[in-house]
Amino acid sequence: xxxxxxxxxxxxxxxxxxxxxxxxxxxxxxxxxxxxxxxxxxxxxxxxxxxxxxxxxxxxxxxxxxxxxxxxxxxxxxxxxxxxxxxxxxxxxxxxxxxxxxxxxxxxxxxxxxxxxxxxxxxxxxxxxxxxxxxxxxxxxxxxxxxxxxxxxxxxxxxxxxxxxxxxxxxxxxxxxxxxxxxxxxxxxxxxxxxxxxxxxxxxxxxxxxxxxxxxxxxxxxxxxxxxxxxxxxxxxxxxxxxxxxxxxxxxxxxxxxxxxxxxxxxxxxxxxxxxxxxxxxxxxxxxxxxxxxxxxxxxxxxxxxxxxxxxxxxxxxxxxxxxxxxxxxxxxxxxxxxxx
Amino acid sequence: xxxxxxxxxxxxxxxxxxxxxxxxxxxxxxxxxxxxxxxxxxxxxxxxxxxxxxxxxxxxxxxxxxxxxxxxxxxxxxxxxxxxxxxxxxxxxxxxxxxxxxxxxxxxxxxxxxxxxxxxxxxxxxxxxxxxxxxxxxxxxxxxxxxxxxxxxxxxxxxxxxxxxxxxxxxxxxxxxxxxxxxxxxxxxxxxxxxxxxxxxxxxxxxxxxxxxxxxxxxxxxxxxxxxxxxxxxxxxxxxxxxxxxxxxxxxxxxxxxxxxxxxxxxxxxxxxxxxxxxxxxxxxxxxxxxxxxxxxxxxxxxxxxxxxxxxxxxxxxxxxxxxxxxxxxxxxxxxxxxxxxxxxxxxxxxxxxxxxxxxxxxxxxxxxxxxxxxxxxxxxxxxxxxxxxxxxxxxxxxxxxxxxxxxxxxxxxxxxxxxxxxxxxxxxxxxxxxxxxxxxxxxxxxxxxxxxxxxxxxxxxxxxxxxxxxxxxxxxxxxxxxxxxxxxxxxxxxxxxxxxxxxxxxxxxxx
Numbered sequence: 001x002x003x004x005x006x007x008x009x010x011x012x013x014x015x016x017x018x019x020x021x022x023x024x025x026x027x028x029x030x031x032x033x034x035x036x037x038x039x040x041x042x043x044x045x046x047x048x049x050x051x052x053x054x055x056x057x058x059x060x061x062x063x064x065x066x067x068x069x070x071x072x073x074x075x076x077x078x079x080x081x082x083x084x085x086x087x088x089x090x091x092x093x094x095x096x097x098x099x100x101x102x103x104x105x106x107x108x109x110x111x112x113x114x115x116x117x118x119x120x121x122x123x124x125x126x127x128x129x130x131x132x133x134x135x136x137x138x139x140x141x142x143x144x145x146x147x148x149x150x151x152x153x154x155x156x157x158x159x160x161x162x163x164x165x166x167x168x169x170x171x172x173x174x175x176x177x178x179x180x181x182x183x184x185x186x187x188x189x190x191x192x193x194x195x196x197x198x199x200x201x202x203x204x205x206x207x208x209x210x211x212x213x214x215x216x217x218x219x220x221x222x223x224x225x226x227x228x229x230x231x232x233x234x235x236x237x238x239x240x241x242x243x244x245x246x247x248x249x250x251x252x253x254x255x256x257x258x259x260x261x262x263x264x265x266x267x268x269x270x271x272x273x274x275x276x277x278x279x280x281x282x283x284x285x286x287x288x289x290x291x292x293x294x295x296x297x298x299x300x301x302x303x304x305x306x307x308x309x310x311x312x313x314x315x316x317x318x319x320x321x322x323x324x325x326x327x328x329x330x331x332x333x334x335x336x337x338x339x340x341x
Numbered sequence: 342x343x344x345x346x347x348x349x350x351x352x353x354x355x356x357x358x359x360x361x362x363x364x365x366x367x368x369x370x371x372x373x374x375x376x377x378x379x380x381x382x383x384x385x386x387x388x389x390x391x392x393x394x395x396x397x398x399x400x401x402x403x404x405x406x407x408x409x410x411x412x413x414x415x416x417x418x419x420x421x422x423x424x425x426x427x428x429x430x431x432x433x434x435x436x437x438x439x440x441x442x443x444x445x446x447x448x449x450x451x452x453x454x455x456x457x458x459x460x461x462x463x464x465x466x467x468x469x470x471x472x473x474x475x476x477x478x479x480x481x482x483x484x485x486x487x488x489x490x491x492x493x494x495x496x497x498x499x500x501x502x503x504x505x506x507x508x509x510x511x512x513x514x515x516x517x518x519x520x521x522x523x524x525x526x527x528x529x530x531x532x533x534x535x536x537x538x539x540x541x542x543x544x545x546x547x548x549x550x551x552x553x554x555x556x557x558x559x560x561x562x563x564x565x566x567x568x569x570x571x572x573x574x575x576x577x578x579x580x581x582x583x584x585x586x587x588x589x590x591x592x593x594x595x596x597x598x599x600x601x602x603x604x605x606x607x608x609x610x611x612x613x614x615x616x617x618x619x620x621x622x623x624x625x626x627x628x629x630x631x632x633x634x635x636x637x638x639x640x641x642x643x644x645x646x647x648x649x650x651x652x653x654x655x656x657x658x659x660x661x662x663x664x665x666x667x668x669x670x671x672x673x674x675x676x677x678x679x680x681x682x683x684x685x686x687x688x689x690x691x692x693x694x695x696x697x698x699x700x701x702x703x704x705x706x707x708x709x710x711x712x713x714x715x716x717x718x719x720x721x722x723x724x725x726x727x728x729x730x731x732x733x734x735x736x737x738x739x740x741x742x743x744x745x746x747x748x749x750x751x752x753x754x755x756x757x758x759x760x761x762x763x764x765x766x767x768x769x770x771x772x773x774x775x776x777x778x779x780x781x782x783x784x785x786x787x788x789x790x791x792x793x794x795x796x797x798x799x800x801x802x803x804x805x806x807x808x809x810x811x812x813x814x815x816x817x818x819x820x821x822x823x824x825x826x827x828x829x830x831x832x833x834x835x836x837x838x839x840x841x842x843x844x845x846x847x848x849x850x851x852x853x
Binding site (some may be wrong): 051052077079081085087089090098101144148 | 494500504506515518519
């Protein structure tokens with residue numbers, strides 16, 4: 001049994017079904033990242049885990065115990081808010097000590113000092129929230145949530161108020177920090193790069209449902225739906241038809257050519273989508289011909305926006321294309337059934 | 342030339358309200374024996390009475406208003422705008438009218454005795470004064486606390502829950518500390534009100550300090566003594582004002598996040614809903630129903646008690662005094678508001694805060710100052726309507742100032758500079774660039790001044806020319822002789838006159 005088990009959660013707000021059917025699980029010490037476009041229900045899911053909202057049905061189990069009926073204060077779950085929600089009437093020290101009850105004064109001070117030192121903000125203790133930068137507030141919010149030693153930490157887009165460079169630094173720092181503590185965490189974000197970098201387990205959400213759960217590499221490389229494929233990175237999605245199945249691979253007719261794609265559970269004659277990332281195609285001798293419309297230099301490679309038999313395609317090339325028409329080969333492709341995302 | 346008019350006007354408005362008070366202080370200091378009287382045990386007792394009343398009213402206001410603020414801010418009743426307006430309505434009913442209604446209800450010849458034969462004791466003394474003042478000052482605490490509750494960031498409460506606090510613990514450790522600045526501001530307003538109240542306490546025979554000053558002035562005709570006696574009141578008011586400026590703890594009053602605020606969830610009342618509605622009905626019944634009901638019943642008892650001519654005379658007086666004061670206050674507030682938004686430096690800051698200090702002082706003491714000043718230094722003004730209008734206008738300048746400043750603060754100074762570059766002088770540029778906003782601000786500020794000047798008693802009472810009367814002075818005169826049937830028509834007419842301003846103000850509050 002997993003340490004955190006979320007089973008068939010549903011939540012409706014009036015006519016809006018915010019969460020339709022959400023299930024996932026994480027082992028102790030794992031970081032699970034919920035990622036999806038805004039409005040997909042990921043923050044609502046997190047609030048259901050924290051107990052701020054009650055699910056209409058479904059259960060949340062932590063350490064094998066059903067915590068669904070418990071009020072937030074009895075769940076032992078830490079929460080880091082999107083805008084940090086630091087108490088404006090308390091100093092940094094007061095904020096971090098807020099959840100430390102039943103401890104002697106000296107012990108409380110010691111624990112606060114320890115946390116602030118751990119996060120490298122010991123000198124901020126007497127300051128007030130409005131005197132802190134966004135990055136500092138973020139650390140204080142983390143310290144406050146960690147102070148009562150929660151069993152589970154929930155983070156609701158904690159980096160959204162920070163600029164891109166700081167976000168990238170803090171990402172590595174946060175992962176390192178959580179791993180050092182061995183804490184189980186659920187992190188919500190809409191930033192795919194942040195999601196891939198932080199996650200042990202990635203859950204991609206769309207319209208109130210989890211579309212795919214798994215290790216980030218697997219979800220990135222083997223998306224099960226066109227939506228997941230397109231959400232996590234550049235994706236070429238071409239409509240096609242299965243001609244034959246051979247050893248779990250499908251021969252697919254696409255863009256006037258026959259392509260061999262990895263496939264699971266499909267039958268000859270099925271219609272669906274062929275998916276490949278730009279880096280899975282090689283510019284050079286090959287069966288396909290691309291008419292390049294735009295070439296963008298991105299530092300370590302060129303990105304070509306082109307069309308092939310009337311279908312849009314994005315390719316990755318090591319150097320600038322020397323002509324407006326380039327041949328290419330697809331070295332790896334996935335067969336995705338269902339409509340295009 | 343135009344710039345000089347703007348500057349001069351601002352200086353007049355800034356300094357004007359404090360001139361009579363400064364004169365009063367000078368007079369008090371020159372009469373040495375008056376100062377010695379301050380230490381008499383009787384005066385200390387009276388000062389104690391005043392402070393006791395401040396204390397009981399603040400406690401009662403808070404106890405009454407906080408539950409109502411929560412119900413109408415954070416429960417399922419929060420969307421009932423009509424209820425909010427009703428609960429806040431007593432704010433326009435002046436204290437002496439509430440006192441009049443309470444007095445007319447009980448006692449041997451009271452309404453209850455006449456109608457159903459009940460002889461309730463007449464409210465008087467500390468409890469009577471507390472009841473009366475609470476009934477019309479609780480809306481200040483209610484409105485302030487409700488606004489603060491609506492503005493609270495709900496994620497702070499969720500954070501506290503996730504850190505292990507029960508709902509009650511959240512209320513005590515998160516909500517209350519954040520309400521404190523709002524409560525402190527409301528307490529200050531109410532405290533200053535009670536300190537300066539003269540009509541209600543004198544009708545209810547509760548001997549406060551202002552009452553003693555009045556007796557010294559009107560009864561013993563001892564002007565220097567009265568001036569000396571008012572010093573502690575001035576000191577208390579200035580102290581309260583300074584305390585409010587110093588502000589509360591660090592960090593309080595800042596919003597935590599910068600994000601769009603999510604509305605707080607509204608509590609479901611369930612079985613307690615009838616109880617909650619009953620509580621609000623009781624508040625409205627006491628605050629609005631009781632005074633209005635009593636006055637109407639007295640009117641029905643003796644519809645002919647007051648002739649049409651007397652009523653018309655009172656109405657005309659109120660219209661002249663309050664209308665004139667409103668126009669004059671606007672004219673004074675205009676340059677001051679312009680300086681406040683376009684000027685820089687500490688000189689401007691001081692100038693702008695002076696009228697607010699003047700407004701914090703007990704109106705009775707300010708009235709005395711004007712009376713002394715008129716008698717001694719400006720005999721050509723004393724006993725003239727001009728002096729009354731000037732005193733009212735300068736006292737109420739801050740009320741007109743607020744909306745006007747808001748109108749200018751919303752506009753970029755670039756617009757004014759553009760008007761200057763297109764050939765308008767400083768005055769014309771200031772007016773034309775902000776015209777639509779200014780008209781609205783002026784209407785709002787004018788309505789506020791009209792409302793308060795019409796119901797104001799001490800200044801009008803002390804400075805009215807001979808033979809001049811307003812609805813307020815006539816109500817008070819009849820009430821102080823226990824002629825309730827004669828007071829009722831004046832009081833009702835006054836409330837009817839104040840009603841449109843109340844509607845206007847509530848609509849403005851909704852817009853902000």
